[in-house]
Amino acid sequence: MSRSHRISALASSVGVAVSVYLLSIRLIGVPAICGPALGPFGGCSKVEASAWSSIGPIPVAAIGVVGSALLLVATILHARTRREDVLAVWLFAALAGAAIEIGLIAIQAFLISAWCVWCLLYGSTVLVGAATVISVVRSYARETRDLTRPPR
Amino acid sequence: MELIRRAALSGIVVGVVGVIVLFLANPFGGTPAPSMDGSFTPVAPTLTPAAGLATDHGLGAIDAPVVLTVWTDYQCPICGTWGNGVEPALYERYVTEGKLRIEHRHYSFLGEESFAAAVGAECAADQDKFWAFHSHLFANQAGENEGAFSAERLRKIAGAAGLDLVAWDTCIADPAVRTEVDADAEEAKSLGITGTPTLVLGEWQQSGIPSAEDLYARIDEALGN
Numbered sequence: 001m002s003r004s005h006r007i008s009a010l011a012s013s014v015g016v017a018v019s020v021y022l023l024s025i026r027l028i029g030v031p032a033i034c035g036p037a038l039g040p041f042g043g044c045s046k047v048e049a050s051a052w053s054s055i056g057p058i059p060v061a062a063i064g065v066v067g068s069a070l071l072l073v074a075t076i077l078h079a080r081t082r083r084e085d086v087l088a089v090w091l092f093a094a095l096a097g098a099a100i101e102i103g104l105i106a107i108q109a110f111l112i113s114a115w116c117v118w119c120l121l122y123g124s125t126v127l128v129g130a131a132t133v134i135s136v137v138r139s140y141a142r143e144t145r146d147l148t149r150p151p152r
Numbered sequence: 153m154e155l156i157r158r159a160a161l162s163g164i165v166v167g168v169v170g171v172i173v174l175f176l177a178n179p180f181g182g183t184p185a186p187s188m189d190g191s192f193t194p195v196a197p198t199l200t201p202a203a204g205l206a207t208d209h210g211l212g213a214i215d216a217p218v219v220l221t222v223w224t225d226y227q228c229p230i231c232g233t234w235g236n237g238v239e240p241a242l243y244e245r246y247v248t249e250g251k252l253r254i255e256h257r258h259y260s261f262l263g264e265e266s267f268a269a270a271v272g273a274e275c276a277a278d279q280d281k282f283w284a285f286h287s288h289l290f291a292n293q294a295g296e297n298e299g300a301f302s303a304e305r306l307r308k309i310a311g312a313a314g315l316d317l318v319a320w321d322t323c324i325a326d327p328a329v330r331t332e333v334d335a336d337a338e339e340a341k342s343l344g345i346t347g348t349p350t351l352v353l354g355e356w357q358q359s360g361i362p363s364a365e366d367l368y369a370r371i372d373e374a375l376g377n
Contacts, residue, residue, distance in 0.1 A: 025360075033359070034347060045228050045347065046262060046296050052174060060174075088159035095160055099167020103174060137156055144153055 004139075005079040008132040012075055015068030015125035022118055023061035026053075032118055043114025052107050060104070064122055067097045071129050078136070087140060091133050098130035192305055194312035197287035199240040205247060206283035211239070212246075212253030218374040220252060221352040223259040223340050226269035226289045227296045228348045234361055235290030241364070242371075251375055256286060258333050259340040259348050265301035268324075270333045272306045275323035276315055284313040 001009070025032055026048065034044030047053065053060055074090035077083075101123045108115055201211055210219075220242075224231035239254060246252035258273070260266035269289050276285030288309045294300035301309075310320050323329060340350070347359045353370055362370075 028360075032347070038346075042261075042346075045225075045230075055173060084155055088155045091156060092159040092163040092166070095163030096167040096170065099164055100170040100174070103167075103171030107174065137160075140156070141153060 001079040002136070004132040004136045005075055008075040008129050008136075009072060009079075011125040011128040011132070012068050012072035015122055015129070016065060016072060018118055018122040018125065019061050019064030019068055022122070023059055023065055026059050026061060032116070034117060038117050041115045041117040041120060043108075043112070044116040044118060046114040047108060047112055047116035047119055052104070052112065063100075067093065067100075068122075068125065071097065071126075075129075075133075084140075087133075087137065091137055094126075094130040094133040097126045101126040192308055194288055194305075194309045195291045196312070197284075197291040198236055199243055199287055201243065201283055202248070205243075207280070209257070209277060209282050210253050210255045211243065211283055213250045214253065216247075216250060216253035218246075218252050218353070218371055219255055220371070221255045221257060223257045223345055223348055223350040223352070225258075225260050225262045225266045225348045226273070226301065227262040227266045227293065229293065230361060231349045232290050232293040234349045235287060238361060238364075238367075239287075242367075245368070246371060252371060256282070257340070258336040259345060259350070260333060260337060261348075263297040265297050265299075267330075267333060268303065268306060269301045270336075271324050271329050272310060272320070274329045274332055275320050276310065276313060278323055279315055279319060281313055281315055285310060285315065288313045 022032065032044040032048065034042050055063070070093045071090065074086060074093060078086045078090055104119065105123055108119065205212060207214060222234065224234065242252060242254060247254065258270040260270040273282055273285050273289065276282050289301070292300065292305070292309055299305065307317065307321075311317055343352075343357075345357075345359070349361065350357065350359045351362070351367075354374060356370060361367075
């Protein structure tokens with residue numbers, strides 16, 4: 001497993017853990033371990049109570065669990081097989097997740113005016129995952145170009 | 153590489169669509185913003201304690217064998233669940249039997265409206281109507297810092313709770329009352345409380361609402377049952 005794969009696998013695992021935690025406390029109905037002791041990042045209750053914490057009946061945390069699990073599986077599969085179609089799925093999930101995560105961070109900053117440390121931790125795992133898959137794609141592109149370039 | 157290019161493009165498109173759906177979900181999925189047109193009529197709380205059972209900042213007999221201290225923020229939605237659902241259940245099961253007293257403490261950290269609500273509650277306590285105001289606040293929660301506990305609405309809630317509004321108006325302007333609310337928050341921090349509601353029963357302290365079975369078991373244990 002390459003360094004990029006290891007970083008992505010670690011980030012996705014943390015992402016799964018954080019999103020499972022956020023989903024479970026929402027389902028149980030208890031507040032996150034958060035609060036004013038965390039300073040500007042302690043606005044979890046406010047973020048969780050906002051309208052943006054779910055899309056209709058689906059909690060955003062549930063989407064996070066599925067997304068991070070998909071990233072983790074794609075990372076491991078690609079590390080083992082190096083197949084292009086797996087890389088495509090990995091890249092698709094990572095870029096879609098990163099775009100949504102940037103949107104969620106903007107919502108916290110400009111619409112809710114509160115930061116939740118767990119949401120930011122989760123977001124950083126998605127953005128790190130996206131950066132690593134881009135790095136893998138660049139390597140793949142270089143290798144492909146080298147293989148297709150006529151020998152001098 | 154064509155497959156990779158398509159995957160990248162599709163990922164970005166799906167992500168952007170996802171963000172748009174999130175933004176559009178807000179007006180349909182959110183807590184409705186409270187009306188600010190002056191027509192607000194406070195909702196009555198689910199619990200109206202019997203005479204003599206709501207004293208000072210507590211609900212239940214002063215000499216009840218078990219005291220459950222609850223730290224809340226009036227805008228915290230889970231505290232609303234506590235105030236509107238769990239407290240009435242505990243009232244029926246233990247308080248009316250003289251077995252339990254629920255003591256309220258303020259940990260107002262969600263914003264100015266939380267703080268103003270807590271100040272209002274302290275001024276209600278001055279008129280021996282803390283619990284009436286407190287339960288009216290939870291019954292009239294609507295979002296956070298969106299005007300549900302604006303000065304105008306708090307005054308209407310005070311009226312609905314049966315307060316002398318002239319005395320209440322004077323009281324909420326008193327800086328000493330704000331200091332009391334601040335002091336509660338400082339004490340919460342010193343106790344390591346990081347969220348609301350936080351329940352304290354003897355040595356046991358928990359953030360959030362435990363299951364009914366767990367809570368009843370702990371109260372029963374404290375009662376020696």
